[in-house]
Amino acid sequence: MSHDVRALRPDELRAAHTLFSATIHRGPLPDDTWSRSSATYSPGRTLGVHEDGRLVATATSFPSELAVPGGVVLPMAAVTRVGVRPDRTRRGLLSAMMRAQLDDVAARGEAVATLRASEAVIYGRFGYGIATRGRSVRVDASRPAPLRPDAPIEGTVRLVERQDATGVLRKVHESVALRRVGGMTRPETWWWSSLERRIVAGDHVLAAVHTGRDGDDGFAVAFPLDVPDGGLQVTDLHAADVTATAGLWRFLLDVDLVAEVRADLRPVDEPLELLLAVPRACSVTALADETWLRLVDVPAALAAREYGAAEPVLLAVHDPMLERNAGVYRVAHGIAEPVGPLGGPVRPELECTAAALAMAYLGDRAPSELVATGWWQANDPAAVPRADAAFATAGLPWCGTFF
Ligand SMILES: CC(C)(COP(=O)(O)OP(=O)(O)OC[C@H]1O[C@@H](n2cnc3c(N)ncnc32)[C@H](O)[C@@H]1OP(=O)(O)O)[C@@H](O)C(=O)NCCC(=O)NCCS
Structure with missing residues (x-):
């Protein structure tokens, strides 16, 4: 059954x-919250499927950017608010929206799309793969001086007024x-949905900034956590380096009347x-997928990132949903380029899906x-260590923005 997917008008959002x-x-x-939240929808980027004149499925995206290995930043569609009415699921509505959305993203010149998945079984079929992960931690904050005495200590932490x-x-x-x-970059409206809305609603928030040698280089946001003896739930923490990371965690763990600090989707x-004086003060309670990445324009995405020094690798990419991506690519001396179609004269050493x-x-x-x-x-098999060397990066990737 075919489904008519179309971009929704502003009055349908x-x-x-x-x-x-x-x-x-x-x-x-x-009404009052919607008047602010409506601005979080980017014009023309929300899709819908109607049946008998009623909306039964929707998906949207907003423009952003993604940092890829080597420091290049690619235009990215951040896909979000995907839902199908419970009495219309498993009839292909999401599939129809995903196809239309990927075409739209490609037409906008966005080389990649990313999302956060409610369930791990949904998006692989549309060419999304898990590209960053995060861990949930619980840190015992009941001890004095929770960090090792020789953990980096430089710079200052200041609280920021809620307004x-x-x-x-x-x-x-x-x-x-x-x-x-x-x-990734966050649109201004992200801050409304993820922080400002809670501040306006009157929630108590702890917002702190770390200042290092070159100025402000990290921040943390935490809300009270209802646990015995008091706790904090960190909802946002970004730091330019380990010194700023240490400074922010030291601050959070030293706040009075806090026995435990929790954080999810940390690098x-x-x-x-x-950093901790007692390493077991930190328990890892979960390891979860964070970024689901769709390479919408494989040639552009492969060409954009940096590669480690390695002898050439011939890699075939299969992409039945976006056939223009399919082909054999050569990664050599820091450059990736298409060298022929699948099944052509160039025999690939390695093969994978998008x-x-x-x-x-x-x-x-x-x-x-x-x-x-x-x-x-x-x-x-001789190509495997070459591919490892080419794709290797200095650290693990991580995004830190939930949307
Ligand atoms: C997830 C959701 C959007 C799927 O929509 P849908 O219209 O049922 O998806 P489709 O019918 O296009 O499914 C395509 C395929 O994925 C499978 N699939 C989709 N969602 C699935 C799920 N949650 N669990 C298992 N399989 C799922 C379908 O069985 C189908 O498989 P098939 O091609 O082998 O038949 C819908 O179930 C939903 O709205 N869920 C609640 C909200 C939500 O989780 N949104 C996603 C936010 S990231």
């Missing part, structure tokens, strides 16, 4: 928001987020255990891990 909210078991927004928080933190985020592979390689390529693209997974687990196929 509230219905789309209400529909999406219902699919994640939330109620509609009151100034958005403006101040936004600037710090802009200066640090894209320094890390996987980082997998955040060196908390190395989704499996996304898993290695930012450096989260090494090609050898992906070959060993069947995500990539090695026609020539």
Whole structure:
């Protein structure tokens, strides 16, 4: 059955928001909140499917940018608010929207799309792969001087007044987020949905900025957590380096009447255990997928990132949904370029799908891990260490923005 997907008009966005909210078991927004939240929809980027004149499915995206290995920043579609009415699921509505959305993203010249998935089984079929991950931590804050005496200590931490928080933190985020592979830019409206709305509603918030040698280089946002003896839930923490990371965690763990600090989707390689006086004060309670990445324009995305020094690798990419991406690519001496069609005279040494390529693209997974687990196929095993060397990155990618 074919479904008519079309871009929604501005006067249809509230219905789309209400529909999406219902699919994640939330109620509609009151008028005053909607008047602010409506601005979080980027014009012309919300899709809908109607049946008998009623909206039954929706998906949207907003423009952003993604930092890829080597420091290049690619235009990115941030896909969000995807929902299908519960009595219309499993009939292909999401599939129809995903196809239309990828065409729209490509037409806008955005080389990549990313999203956060409510369930891990949904997006792989549309060419999305897990490209960054994060861990949930719980840190015991009941001890005095929680960090090692020789953990980096330089700079200062200051609290930011609640009415100034958005403006101040936004600037710090802009200066640090894209320094890390996987980082993304946030539209101004992100701050409304994710922070300002809670401040306006009267929630108590702790917003702190770290200032290092070169100025503000990190920030943390935390809300009270209802645990025995008091706690903090960190909702946002970005730091330019380990010194700023140490400064912010030291501050959070030293706040009075706080026995535990929790944070989700932290970088997998955040060196908390190395900074803490007692490494076991940090428990890792979960490891979860963060960025689901779709390489919408594979030639452009492959050409944009940096590669490690390695002898040439011939990699075939399969992409039945976006056929123009399919082909054999040669990665050599820091450059990736298409060298022929699939099944042509250039025989690939390695093969993968667009989704499996996304898993290695930012450096989260090494090609050898992906070959060993069947995500990539090695026609020539000698190419695997070459691919590892080419795709290797200095650290693990991480985004730190939930949307
Ligand atoms: C997730 C959701 C958008 C899927 O929409 P849908 O219209 O049912 O998806 P489709 O019918 O196009 O499904 C395409 C395929 O994915 C599978 N699939 C989709 N969602 C799935 C899910 N949640 N669990 C298991 N399989 C799923 C379908 O079975 C189908 O498989 P098939 O091609 O082998 O038949 C919908 O279930 C929903 O709105 N869920 C609640 C809100 C939500 O989680 N939104 C996503 C936010 S990131």
